[in-house]
Amino acid sequence: MVISNTAIALIIAVVVIILLAVFFSFVPVMLWISALAAGVRISIFTLVGMRLRRVVPRMVINPLIKAVKAGLDLNTNQLESHYLAGGNVDRVVNALIAAHRANIELSFERCAAIDLAGRNVLEAVQMSVNPKVIETPFISGVAMDGIEVKVKARITVRANIDRLVGGAGEETVIARVGEGIVSTLGSSNNHKKVLENPDLISRTVLAKGLDSGTAFEILSIDIADVDIGKNIGAHLQIEQAQADKNIAQAKAEERRAMAIAKEQEMKAQVQEMRAKVVEAEAQVPLAMAAALREGKIGVMDYLNFNNIKADTDMRQSVSRLNKDDEN
Known part of the structure; x- marks a missing residue:
């Protein structure tokens, strides 16, 4: 082809x-x-x-x-x-x-x-x-007077290129600023002082050099909002008082239980003594019967004893009736 x-x-x-x-x-x-x-x-x-x-x-x-x-x-x-x-x-x-x-x-x-x-x-x-602004969440701290103060801050940072390799990030900056705010609030004698001078927080925190070892340089820390929280001091005092009350009640209950146990012990001793008395009284008729058999007492002596006993029972009955009438 x-x-x-x-x-x-x-x-x-x-x-x-x-x-x-x-x-x-x-x-x-x-x-x-x-x-x-x-x-x-x-x-x-x-x-x-x-x-x-x-x-x-x-x-x-x-x-x-x-x-x-x-x-x-x-x-x-x-x-x-x-x-x-x-x-x-x-x-x-x-x-x-x-x-x-x-x-x-x-x-x-x-x-x-x-x-x-x-x-x-x-x-x-x-x-x-162009520096970046990082806003923190509300950070709570307690002043010395026991009042909780909540602070929100805005952190203006600039990247530090020399520390980008190995430097900490934004989370570390926020954590350090939060720690500085908490320590500043905790060292304040009165929460009103913080409310009157919120810039005291930013000045104190900036002076701590919180950007050390991070990839940023903190330019400024501005307090965006300050709120009053709970009265932590009063709350702690109430809880302490309640705890003391519970301890006192527990000790009182312990003492009451010991008293009840002591009372029960005494009642048992009384019952034991009564049993011994009843046992001793039960020996009296036997002893008298033996004395009659042996001739140590005569029939008249036995009758005189019963008369004296009946007379004693009558006197006791009359005495109880008089006491009931008086009541």
Whole structure:
């Protein structure tokens, strides 16, 4: 079968188109042209090398174009190494441009380290130019007179770029300011003094140097709101009085239980003595019978004894009747 020249030409054209498509997809020619047009001198082989190193060329070249246009002295090796380290090249370049415009000294190495540390370096640079206001929740403290005072503060902070790596964040600043407010309120003799001079809190807290070791510099602390809470001192006194009352009641109950136990013990002793008396009285008739049998007493003596006993019982009965009449 003979293939015509037209078919051969068509096959060659298709192969050429496929090869060109593969070439242009692997070699970013348009990106290279854009870089040259922007004044960034970079070879096509450098772009191919980025492809081989699994680097997306536009993620490096586009930020490099912005940096060159902004007057920054950066090269592809710096940006590519930061990209391979997992950093955000575009954000780093934007931060360097913002710092350059604001006359803030910030090197690429420092900026890359801040980015790799997980902090938003662009936001930090913007915060250095435009300080941020952090508002605390209501922080409660108790003055020496026992009155609770609730304070809300606004903290104006500026990012400290030198301490962004390893420096504490906003939560630490809020916690330290809260601690300063609580200690200031606790050292006040009267809550009215705090209400009259709320700036006393901000002055005292600022003097403590609370921004030490943080990624921020505290510019000012303003008291936004001051409210009166509960009378904690009175509440504690009431609870203490209630506790003392419960202790006293417990001790009284203990003494009552001991008294009842003592009374029961005495009753048991009385019952025991009565039982002994009854037992002794039961021996009297037996002893008298034995005395009669043995002739130690006579019949008349026994009758006289019974008469005396009957007379005694009668006298006791008359005495009880008289007492009942008197009542």
